[in-house]
Amino acid sequence: MPHPLLRTGLATVVGLAFSLSLALTVGCDVSSTGDGSGNPTATDPWADLWCVPDCTGRVCGDNGCGSLCGTCEGDNACTAAGQCLSTAAGSIRGTLKFEAQWPEVQGASISLGGPQVFPGARMLAVSLNTAGELTGAAQADDDGKFVIPLSAPATGDEQLLFTTLWVPSLDAENIVFSVLKPQDGGDPAETVSPPWAWLVPVPAGGDVGQVTITEEQGSGAMYVFLFTVEAMRSVTQDMLNGNPDKLKSLAVLWSPGIEWSCGACYASGAAQWVDETSKVADQSVFISGESGGASAWGYPVILHEFGHYMAQNYSRDDSPGGSHSIGQAIAPAFAWSEGWAGFFAVSTMSRWLQSPEPIFWDIQQGASFWLDYSGGAHDQGAFVQPNMDGGLDQLLDECWVATMLWHVWDGADVPEKQPDGVALGTDAVMKAVASKRFLSYDRGAPGADFVDFCDAVICGQPSMAWPLKQALNGLLSFPYDGGSQCP
Ligand SMILES: [Zn+2]
Numbered sequence: 405m406p407h408p409l410l411r412t413g414l415a416t417v418v419g420l421a422f423s424l425s426l427a428l429t430v431g432c433d434v435s436s437t438g439d440g441s442g443n444p445t446a447t448d449p450w451a452d453l454w455c456v457p458d459c460t461g462r463v464c465g466d467n468g469c470g471s472l473c474g475t476c477e478g479d480n481a482c483t484a485a486g487q488c489l490s491t492a493a494g495s496i497r498g499t500l501k502f503e504a505q506w507p508e509v510q511g512a513s514i515s516l517g518g519p520q521v522f523p524g525a526r527m528l529a530v531s532l533n534t535a536g537e538l539t540g541a542a543q544a545d546d547d548g549k550f551v552i553p554l555s556a557p558a559t560g561d562e563q564l565l566f567t568t569l570w571v572p573s574l575d576a577e578n579i580v581f582s583v584l585k586p587q588d589g590g591d592p593a594e595t596v597s598p599p600w601a602w603l604v605p606v607p608a609g610g611d612v613g614q615v616t617i618t619e620e621q622g623s624g625a626m627y628v629f630l631f632t633v634e635a636m637r638s639v640t641q642d643m644l645n646g647n648p649d650k651l652k653s654l655a656v657l658w659s660p661g662i663e664w665s666c667g668a669c670y671a672s673g674a675a676q677w678v679d680e681t682s683k684v685a686d687q688s689v690f691i692s693g694e695s696g697g698a699s700a701w702g703y704p705v706i707l708h709e710f711g712h713y714m715a716q717n718y719s720r721d722d723s724p725g726g727s728h729s730i731g732q733a734i735a736p737a738f739a740w741s742e743g744w745a746g747f748f749a750v751s752t753m754s755r756w757l758q759s760p761e762p763i764f765w766d767i768q769q770g771a772s773f774w775l776d777y778s779g780g781a782h783d784q785g786a787f788v789q790p791n792m793d794g795g796l797d798q799l800l801d802e803c804w805v806a807t808m809l810w811h812v813w814d815g816a817d818v819p820e821k822q823p824d825g826v827a828l829g830t831d832a833v834m835k836a837v838a839s840k841r842f843l844s845y846d847r848g849a850p851g852a853d854f855v856d857f858c859d860a861v862i863c864g865q866p867s868m869a870w871p872l873k874q875a876l877n878g879l880l881s882f883p884y885d886g887g888s889q890c891p
Contacts, residue, residue, distance in 0.1 A: 458646060462486025465543070481551035484528065484541035494557035496531045496540070496564060498604075498612035500524030500548040502623040505701040507765055512783040514765045514772040516701055519619055523548030524626065526633060527566055531606065534561045558610035566617075567601035568629040569684070572640060572648030579684045580651045581636050583625045584676055589662040592669055592690040596677045597657060599684075600625035624700025628656055628691070631703055635710050635752050642834035643718045652717045654710075655685035658700055663692040667768065668705045670712040687713060698767040704749045705766050711745030719744075719837040722851030730775070733788050733799035737851030743805025744837070750777055750806075751813055755830060760818040762810055775803050777810040778821060790882045797849035805854050808880050809833070812861075812872065824875045826868070828861060836860035840891045847888050855884065863890035 459473035464482035467473045476488035483489050491497075502524055505516040529550045530541040539562065540552040552564075568583035584597035600622055604615050617623040636651060644650040655676040657664075674688040689709040693699050700706075715721040723741030728734050734742075746764050754761045762778035775782045780789070780803075788801035814820040815827025828836075836842060841860040848855030858876070862869045869886045876884040 459486070464488050481542065481553050483553060484543060489553035491551060491553045494554040494610055496529075496552040496554060496558055496562060496606050496610040496612065498529075498550060498564075499614045500527055500529065500544050500550065500566065500617075501614060502617040502626045503619045504623060504627045505619070507701070507763075509763070509765075509774065514767060514774050516698070516767070521616060522627070522630075524566070524617070524630070526630060527626070528570075530565050532563045532565055554610065558606050558608060560606065560608035562606040562610075564604040564606055564612060564615075565601060566604075566626075567599050568625050569599045570629070570633055570636070572636070572651065578653065580648065580653050581629075581632060582655045582676070582678075582684050583629045583632075584655050584657050584678070584684075585622070585625070585659045586657045586662050587659075589664050589692070591665050592671045592674055592688065594675050594677070595657065596679060597655075598678055600629075622660070624660070624693075625658060627703075628658055628700050628706055631707065631753060631756050632656060632710060634756050635707060635714075635748075638752065638755075638830060638834060639714055639718060642831050643714075643838040652687060652713075653685040654687050654689065654713055656689045656691060656706065658691040658693055660693040660699065661695065663694050664690040666690060667692055668702075668709055670709040670716075672713075672716055687717075689713065694769070696767075696770045698765075702766055703753050704746075704764040707749035707752050708745040708764070710752075711748030712741070714748065715741060715744055715837070720843050720852040722853075724851075728802060730773070730782055730803060731785065731788060731801065733801050735851075736797060736800055736849035736853035736855070739800040739802040739805045740851075740853040740857070742802035743800075743809060743854070746775070746802065746806040747777065747809035747813070750810065751817075751830065751833075754818045758818065760814060760821070762814075764806070775806075777803070777806045778814070780804065780807045790880075792877070792881055792883050794883065796847070796855045796883065796885065800854065804880075804882075808854065808876065808882060809857075811880060812875060822879070824879050825871045826875045828868075832861065832865065836864060839864060844891065854882070858884050859887050859890075862887040 457467035459467050462473040464474045464476050465486040473486055476482050479490055479492050480488040481491050501521050503519040504522050506520050507514050508517045524544050525546045525548055527544045531539045531552050533539050540554055542550040542552040544550040569579050570581040572580055582599050585600050586595055586597045602617055604612055606612055617626055640648045668691050671688050675683055676685040676688055677683050691706055721741050722737040724738055750762050750764055763774050763776055765774040773783055780787050787803040811824050812826045813828050813833050816829025839860045841863040842856055847859055858872055873884055873886040876882040
């Protein structure tokens, strides 16, 4: 019998993953703060963008803005619906981990290191009875630990399911994000593909111990899922006023051995289906699963494509597109679009790992490259620096745009190596690119560009005008003038 607290969204997820019967069964190794979002004020120009913690009907668990509604005491565990439920009757518990490959820099080249084990933080664990009905759910904590309260002790007939379909809350009707397992590659297009899913048998008593999803079992899908969900949470918190119902659905298509003609790309018009009648996404990101390539471990590329999805849907992107390469100065709106995506990739991962990781890297057919957005250099030399006499509308190297963004961003969410007097942090950066100033005005070169971004930051925080100008004119050699009028 489904738990009464579990509502439509989650039931849809489980129904889909289970009815498709495509889950891999994996063995289990039985061994066994303030709201952080600031406060809206009447004079705050970003007031409508602040995340509003929502604990309506919830006494524990996530408040939608990155902190907790409360914690449960003693034998009680927090259910996915934010209720403390006694586990005295019974529970299913364990720790979820997965294997991931991590990059190693050796001189000018990057290679993937041996498998490392990461905790399956924030992954949804759901329990199913023999009929495949949902009996409970929990979200794993930062260490991958989960406890699903049950109304009776586990008999040994239950199963545990982890899947790469994501609903932002149990009140949400629709799946917002999924990692799907394409059956064929080729040109990026609309497809019918199952989600990735893993089933774990539950022993009598309910302790499944440590479950480790291996690389062979497709742990790459879990890696992509976890850091992209983190990116979705940033979008919800900073750009959608904490309202996940405004998220535009997205799927990432990835499977080992499946390759796309674009390598990696974002397609705003490609919808995705898990069967003939169930559409799960209106837009897609395609990632090649080429062996000898970065594949699922190439988080900079995957998050770069997510950065394009974000700019397209929640910010503004006037890029003319076209070919571009490292060390080339291009039109400011084009450089903004690519530089933003690159910055978004490394800053998101840095937040996820809670340490500065300014290196953008990729490996294709065994060949690698890297870009250091902190140091302003790549494996072949330095980025192209702007000219202090070149005006606000000069051509820019997209990598330098990312470098400027990195330096005005770092120091708040992660420590900064080189103090530059500006540490905007993620909230301010995201709010700026979603602000009315950025969306509706244009200064500098035609189209949304780095100048518009700086103006938007200052419209939100006038006190930043001087430090921002100083940092850009000095260390970053961009002739920013300190801003113009605000809406
Ligand atoms: Zn791009």
